[in-house]
Amino acid sequence: MPKILRTISDVRDFTSLYNLVNRRIGFVPTMGALHEGHLELGKRARKECDCVIYSIFVNPKQFGPSEDLNRYPRDLKGDLEKLDMIGTDAVFIPDDKTMYPEGFSTYIDIGKTGTILCGKSRPGHFRGVATVVSKLFNIVGCDQAYFGKKDIQQFIILKKMVKDMNIPVEIIGVETFREKDGLAMSSRNAYLNKKERTAAAVLFKSLSYAKENFQNFENKNDLISKAAEIISMEKLAVIDYIEVRDYRDLSEVKTLKKGKSVLLMAVKFGNTRLIDNIILN
Numbered sequence: 001m002p003k004i005l006r007t008i009s010d011v012r013d014f015t016s017l018y019n020l021v022n023r024r025i026g027f028v029p030t031m032g033a034l035h036e037g038h039l040e041l042g043k044r045a046r047k048e049c050d051c052v053i054y055s056i057f058v059n060p061k062q063f064g065p066s067e068d069l070n071r072y073p074r075d076l077k078g079d080l081e082k083l084d085m086i087g088t089d090a091v092f093i094p095d096d097k098t099m100y101p102e103g104f105s106t107y108i109d110i111g112k113t114g115t116i117l118c119g120k121s122r123p124g125h126f127r128g129v130a131t132v133v134s135k136l137f138n139i140v141g142c143d144q145a146y147f148g149k150k151d152i153q154q155f156i157i158l159k160k161m162v163k164d165m166n167i168p169v170e171i172i173g174v175e176t177f178r179e180k181d182g183l184a185m186s187s188r189n190a191y192l193n194k195k196e197r198t199a200a201a202v203l204f205k206s207l208s209y210a211k212e213n214f215q216n217f218e219n220k221n222d223l224i225s226k227a228a229e230i231i232s233m234e235k236l237a238v239i240d241y242i243e244v245r246d247y248r249d250l251s252e253v254k255t256l257k258k259g260k261s262v263l264l265m266a267v268k269f270g271n272t273r274l275i276d277n278i279i280l281n
């Protein structure tokens with residue numbers, strides 16, 4: 001079983017042994033309720049690093065007041081068994097007070113990229129993500145940190161954050177791990193009822209269509225309309241956004257440049273909001 005670390009000094013005592021002999025520490029931050037997508041990140045870290053540390057922390061600062069913080073799925077026992085199977089060395093499971101003691105007031109301001117796409121629908125979300133991840137990096141002192149490209153906006157924001165703030169951590173992006181019907185694995189998939197779960201496969205249908213056919217479209221708005229039309233074939237789907245952006249920094253693109261554009265979407269099924277994206281190449 002991975003060693004369970006509850007406090008910041010637990011983590012520092014644990015990592016000091018690796019630091020002493022210059023070993024590479026790979027880190028995977030998560031909010032738990034782990035699925036195979038989460039485990040892919042650790043498997044990659046296992047190949048590339050001497051020590052693999054996960055964190056499990058449902059970060060209250062990245063949830064809006066009307067979001068699902070209190071009902072976010074939790075399964076610590078199952079998580080530890082899964083982490084054991086992939087050879088995790090340690091898992092940091094702090095409580096809210098450890099991460100945000102009384103009087104905590106410093107936040108990372110990530111600028112405009114935090115206000116578009118998911119940041120528009122979830123004000124303050126990426127500020128909360130960047131703040132907790134920078135704290136976790138300072139606590140763990142990892143060399144490499146692994147993030148899923150399903151959350152591509154998060155990945156891009158964190159890459160920028162370590163560059164801007166000179167944080168000596170290499171951010172590594174891992175491809176989206178999918179169910180058989182293409183639905184991106186997500187802890188939130190557990191909220192979907194049977195009908196919603198079946199309907200949710202339409203996300204990947206729409207993204208795949210766009211990837212295969214984008215070269216036949218004159219402009220990006222026509223492609224977006226077609227992607228939306230495919231989503232709307234499922235009555236249960238309610239589109240939050242569908243956009244095409246530059247895949248490197250999420251800036252606006254005028255034309256559909258091969259290999260440089262990403263199609264991103266957020267779609268609600270009942271109360272569950274799912275996100276996904278695909279690079280157009």
Ligand code: AMP
Pocket residue numbers: 029030031032037038040041146147148149150151174175176177178184185186187
């Ligand atoms: P979360 O617990 O949802 O905050 O996710 C923790 C990490 O796992 C983030 O870097 C996510 O992008 C990544 N992740 C979540 N789902 C997947 C997936 N289906 N494939 C690859 N990475 C994922």
